[in-house]
Amino acid sequence: MERRFKINDIDVKARAGEHLLDVARRYGFEIPSLCHHEALPPIGACRICLVEVAWGGRRELCTSCNFEVIEGMQVTTDTPAVQHHRAMNLELLLARAPGSARLRELAAQYGVRRTRFGPPATSPLPNCILCELCVRACEQLGNHALTMVGRGDKKRIGLAFNSPSEQCTGCASCASVCPTECIPVKDTAAGRTIWGQTHPLVLCKVCGAPVMTERQRAKAIAKKGLPEEYYDFCESCKQSTASKRFASIVW
Ligand code: SF4
Numbered sequence: 001m002e003r004r005f006k007i008n009d010i011d012v013k014a015r016a017g018e019h020l021l022d023v024a025r026r027y028g029f030e031i032p033s034l035c036h037h038e039a040l041p042p043i044g045a046c047r048i049c050l051v052e053v054a055w056g057g058r059r060e061l062c063t064s065c066n067f068e069v070i071e072g073m074q075v076t077t078d079t080p081a082v083q084h085h086r087a088m089n090l091e092l093l094l095a096r097a098p099g100s101a102r103l104r105e106l107a108a109q110y111g112v113r114r115t116r117f118g119p120p121a122t123s124p125l126p127n128c129i130l131c132e133l134c135v136r137a138c139e140q141l142g143n144h145a146l147t148m149v150g151r152g153d154k155k156r157i158g159l160a161f162n163s164p165s166e167q168c169t170g171c172a173s174c175a176s177v178c179p180t181e182c183i184p185v186k187d188t189a190a191g192r193t194i195w196g197q198t199h200p201l202v203l204c205k206v207c208g209a210p211v212m213t214e215r216q217r218a219k220a221i222a223k224k225g226l227p228e229e230y231y232d233f234c235e236s237c238k239q240s241t242a243s244k245r246f247a248s249i250v251w
């Protein structure tokens, strides 16, 4: 079913159940975000995507990434209240992640260049803003290796049960979605090291570039039933003569 409403006085349409941030971006409105990824369920953690929404006699500041559209509502993306609260939230996040270039740049756009708040008492993963994007990415892949552990000041992201995980394939998807780039990942001759585990890599038989980890390959073979040799080549070499046999197979 269709929903009609206004963003900054412009008429827009959306499907029932769509989230406001996705609709706003589709129409070209700029709303900043840190914990949002279009392929993952939103949880409204960073509160940077705040907008003002008026409907049924109410007017509220809402996180647009997890706000389902409402027929007839009026959305304003950049009021003084929105600016003020975004700046305050950025200042709070900056205390957690002073080393994040993306966060510092975004904060500077709101006039925030330093923070009055102190860093967390314990920080096993420096610059983590606890947005859980990494946890959601890992879940979406069906690996369920990561989780939020601890409470209050001691909250942190880590492998489930805080011990080596057979669920973790070393795919590094968590690191690639992390908005503050705070998850250390390193590829060496020994393999890919992430979350304290080193995963042997499958190297492209043509150019020697890492294709994926052996665990990822084993999981992909079990799931898709493709021959093991399919994973012997990186994406670009799959198109080459040496591997053209596999070029037509869609991942
Ligand atoms: S590297 Fe491990 S923890 Fe990170 S997304 Fe992949 S499976 Fe999950």
Ligand code: SF4
Binding pocket: 125, 127, 128, 129, 130, 131, 132, 133, 134, 135, 157, 174, 177, 178, 179, 180, 181, 182, 183
């Ligand atoms: S590690 Fe990155 S993605 Fe995961 S919660 Fe921390 S900031 Fe978010």
Ligand code: FES
Binding pocket: 032, 033, 034, 035, 036, 043, 044, 045, 046, 047, 048, 049, 050, 063, 064, 065, 066
């Ligand atoms: S992007 Fe909406 S709360 Fe983080």
